[in-house]
Amino acid sequence: MSTNATHQAGTRETTIEADPNLPTIRIIRDFDAPPEKVFRAWIEPDLVAQWLGPKSTEIRIDEWNARTGGNYHYAAVRDGEEVAAFYGSFHEVRPHERLVQTFTWEGMPDGVSLETMTFEDLGNGRTRTIGLSVVENLEGRDAIMASGMEVGVYEGYEKLDALLAQG
């Protein structure tokens, strides 16, 4: 639906894999930047705040200690109001290669997922990121995917809904 950045995107659109047998979500995406740079955008809080989180909400990063054994806590804020908060720990930070985190949405405090992000050097200054989320069971996985609709890209969905309504 959104086409404003396709001139630089080429053929590297995000791929999602939700295995019907396993409580996992795999998100694959290529970037026009070397692993060192992509990795930096993941671990420096000032950079993370610019892209993480839903489009229409501001991300307030309270803690982002991206080192092995470190922790993080951030909230999505819209119109001055906190709409969701998340926290977890950095299980492993292996520079330019691998980032392993736990992830909990405070709205579902008993739920915790394990997020492994792999940074693959594609050469020519490009990087493939493979994000694997593992949750406790299939119901939990589906709830996470469904919750994306609530805290997700509001404007995009509104446009989509308008299009569908025109049907």
Added chain:
Amino acid sequence: MSEDQLSRVFAALADPTRRDIVARLAIRDATVSQLAAPYNVSIQAVSKHLKVLEDAGLVSRGHDAQRRPRHLEAEVFDMMTAWIERYRRQAEERYRRLDAVLAAMDDGEPFSREPTNNQGAAS
């Protein structure tokens, strides 16, 4: 499709026997006893699986009162595909903002906390 129904669809398809039933109904409608034949389980067990598939909206019953052949509601799969596409698009939007962040890093400009929704301007 509501989130509840989507969860039911995912849960229904999480079971290998139910996926096998769906695969066979994709070829042709079948009665409960026809569906049960290849499995080493009771008719009741297959009926239970069918109930889960029916509750998820994946399978319906035919009008033949005697045989009640089960029918696959294939369009539910299309709706599920569309729903996953929404989730994918959300991730893609996030990563396009990351594209813009990476492009700004290329330029050697100081990092700002300004919203970078306008990806096009950063390239």
